[in-house]
Amino acid sequence: MENEVLFSVSDGGVANIVLNRPLALNSLSYEMLKPIGEKLKEWEANEEVHIVVLKGEGSKGFCAGGDIKMLYQACSSPEALEKAETFFEVEYQVDLAIYNYSKPIIACLDGIVMGGGVGLTYGASHRVVTERTKWAMPETDIGFFPDVGAAYFLNKAPGFLGRYLALTAAVIQSEDILFANAADYFMESKQLLEFLSRVEQTDWHGQEVLETLNKLVAEYTSRPLENGKLAAIQCAVDEHFSQNSITDIFQSLDNDSSNFALETKQLLLSKSPSSLKITLKQLIDGVNQSVEECFATDFILAKNFLKHEDFYEGVRSVVIDKDRNPQYFYKTVSDFSDEAMDKFFQDSSVTLK
Incomplete structure (x- = not known):
């Protein structure tokens, strides 16, 4: 557990947080998150620290993302839960x-950034993606x-792309990440290293930090070479994912003979029906919620999912046994009633099937 997060502060006033579990793709544990929170608080009060850099x-x-194997153990004992x-x-x-930090945070979204990794980066002031x-x-x-504030930030994507990304779990790359408002800048990975070196070598004391940083970012920013995919499918996404129930989304896809509709329906059918219904309601509710309200809902949902057998079956099929053949308790969307869904958004002390 030791040194799973590395902290340092340069003479020029740059504080670094380095997630240091490369063999586990820097997946997050409580033992990593607790000191990160403590350091952020300490550095925010420290007038000698002017910029925070977050990287893996x-x-x-x-x-x-989060350490899924650790979360899977929650079904084994009250202590693990x-x-x-x-x-x-x-x-x-x-x-x-x-999100609420008073100093610039540079988040380096280089390589795989998923789930909890997205949560750590979305609220940063300067989010950089690479090829x-x-x-x-x-x-x-x-x-x-999709937790970590997703009902807040996925609704920042154009149209109904946030719903599409949440429900399908689609993996996207730099051009589409920028299009979805999940990052601010693109740099080639080599350029990012050079940029970070410049940031580290700069004396930020006495500077107009934000102005100087933005000028430095502009020196290294370019455009992704690959073409994005989301802009091309947005009309289709908006047509189907603007529906306010999973049943209606399926019906809309059934009425469309395009390859996009056929492939998207098959993708959704591979998911847990209860997960789909809860996720859609979560995103619909999040449209008019503050980021704080979205996180509060996430905590209720997370605690209830930890009592939900389909979560453990999903993890078993993907992470533990890796057979990709989940046998969910709720087989179809209609099996999971609206009443059962609503319970997930209520008191997390309720025992759930």
Whole structure:
């Protein structure tokens, strides 16, 4: 557990947070998140710190999300359940602190950035993607829901793309990440290293920090070479995913003979029906909610999913046994009633099937 997060502060006033579990794609644990939250608070009060840089060790990814195997243990004992609940509580607190941070945070979305990794980066003031970035909210793949404030930030994507990304768990790359408003700048990975070196070598004391930083960012920013895909499918996404129930989304897709509709329907059919219904309601409710309200809902949902057998079956099929053949309790969307769905958004002390 030691050194799973590295912290440092340069003489020029740059504080660095490096996620240091490269063999696990820097997946997050409570033991990592707690000191991150403490350091962020300490540095915000420290007048010698002017900029925070958030990055991951290794070339494969910034962060693949939360430690799913640890969360899977929550079904084994009350102690493990409490540990999982505490993980989510601390994770959401850290994510929210980044949204509200008073100093610039440079988030390096290089390589894989998924789930909890998205949560750590979305609220940062300067979010940089590279040609290696693969971004997703993949929670419906494991019978969970897109948390870490997703009901807030996915609704910032154009049209109904946020719903599409949440429900399908689609993986997108730099051009589409920028299009979805999940990042601000593109730099080639080599350029990002040079940019970070310049940031580290600059003396930020006495500077107009934000103005100087923005000028420096502009020197290294370029456009992605690959063409994005989301803009091309947005009309189709908006047509189908503007529906306000999963049943209506399926009906809309059934009325469309295009390859997009056929492929999207098959993708949705591979997900947990309960996960789909809860996710759609979560995103619809989030349209008019503050980021704080969205995180509060996430915590209720997360605690209830930890009591939900389809979550554990999803994790088993993808992460534990890797057979990709989940046998969900709720086989179809109609099996999971609106009443059962509504319970997930209520008191998390309720025992759920």
